[in-house]
Amino acid sequence: MLYKLLALDMDGTLLTSKKTVSEGTRRALEDLSAKGVPLAFCTGRNFLELLDWPRELPFIRYGVLASGAVVHDFASNSTLEVRPLQTDALLQALQIAQAEDVMVHVMAVRESVVRSQDIQNMEHYGMGVYQSMFERICTREDDPAAWMCDHPGQVVKLNFYHTDSTARDRTRERLAAAGLPLTLANAEEGSVECSAQGVSKGEGLRLLAEHLGATLEDVVAVGDSDNDSAALQAVGMPVAMGNASDSIKRMCKLVVADNDHDGIVEAIERLF
Numbered sequence: 001m002l003y004k005l006l007a008l009d010m011d012g013t014l015l016t017s018k019k020t021v022s023e024g025t026r027r028a029l030e031d032l033s034a035k036g037v038p039l040a041f042c043t044g045r046n047f048l049e050l051l052d053w054p055r056e057l058p059f060i061r062y063g064v065l066a067s068g069a070v071v072h073d074f075a076s077n078s079t080l081e082v083r084p085l086q087t088d089a090l091l092q093a094l095q096i097a098q099a100e101d102v103m104v105h106v107m108a109v110r111e112s113v114v115r116s117q118d119i120q121n122m123e124h125y126g127m128g129v130y131q132s133m134f135e136r137i138c139t140r141e142d143d144p145a146a147w148m149c150d151h152p153g154q155v156v157k158l159n160f161y162h163t164d165s166t167a168r169d170r171t172r173e174r175l176a177a178a179g180l181p182l183t184l185a186n187a188e189e190g191s192v193e194c195s196a197q198g199v200s201k202g203e204g205l206r207l208l209a210e211h212l213g214a215t216l217e218d219v220v221a222v223g224d225s226d227n228d229s230a231a232l233q234a235v236g237m238p239v240a241m242g243n244a245s246d247s248i249k250r251m252c253k254l255v256v257a258d259n260d261h262d263g264i265v266e267a268i269e270r271l272f
Contacts, residue, residue: 004218012224033059068204069156105159162190185227202234
C-alpha cells in the first residue's frame with residue numbers, strides 16, 4: 001500500500017515525555033517529507049499552542065487542530081476549515097463542569113483563554129508541564145462565559161482540566177446526560193474536551209485528505225489516547241504508540257515503540 005499522508009498526534013506521540021522531538025524522529029520525518037509524503041499534526045492543540053512547532057518542523061505542512069475543528073495549511077498560512085461550537089452549548093457545558101474543581105480553557109482558532117488564577121495553579125490540575133507555554137500564549141480572562149458571549153462563532157473547543165480522572169469522569173457523565181450538541185473526548189490524566197457535534201480528528205483528517213486528493217484509506221495516523229480514537233478508527237492504517245492505552249492498542253493494526261523511544265521512526269520504517 002502506498003500511503004499518501006502521515007498524521008501525527010503530538011502529546012504522547014510526536015513529543016517525548018519532556019515535550020521535545022527526538023533528533024531521530026526529526027530526521028525520519030524530514031526524509032519522508034523529502035520523498036513527497038505530506039505530513040500533518042493531528043492534535044487537540046490550537047494554532048497558538050502549535051506556534052513554535054511549524055518553525056521547528058517546517059516539513060510538517062498541515063494541521064488538523066483543536067481535535068479536528070480546524071484544518072490549517074502552515075505553508076500558505078491559510079485555514080481550510082473551521083467548525084465552531086454553539087454559544088448556548090458552551091455556556092451550559094461550563095455551568096455543568098463547574099460542579100467540580102476545574103480549570104477552564106477556552107480555545108478559539110487563534111486564541112487561548114484561561115482564568116488568571118488557574119494559570120498560576122496548573123500543577124494542581126495535572127497540567128504543570130504546559131504552564132510556561134500557557135503563560136506565554138494565553139489571554140487572561142476571569143469570566144470565560146462573558147468572553148464566549150462576546151466572541152460568538154469563534155470558540156472551537158472547550159477544555160476542562162480536573163485534579164484527577166475520577167472528577168473528570170463525573171463531569172463527562174454529566175455532560176453526556178445533558179444531551180448537548182457536543183463531541184466529548186478524554187485527554188491527559190484528567191481532562192475532558194468538548195467539541196462541536198460531529199467534530200473529531202477523524203472528520204478533520206477526512207477533510208484534509210479530500211483537500212489532498214486522497215481518501216482516509218490512504219492515511220496513516222499515529223496516536224496514544226482516547227482523543228485519538230476517532231482518527232485511528234477512520235484511517236486505513238491506525239498505529240498505536242507503545243505508551244498508548246490498551247483500548248487504543250486494540251483498535252490499531254500496528255503498535256510501535258513508545259514516545260520516548262522513537263516509535264514514530266519505527267512506524268515510518270515499517271510503513272513507508
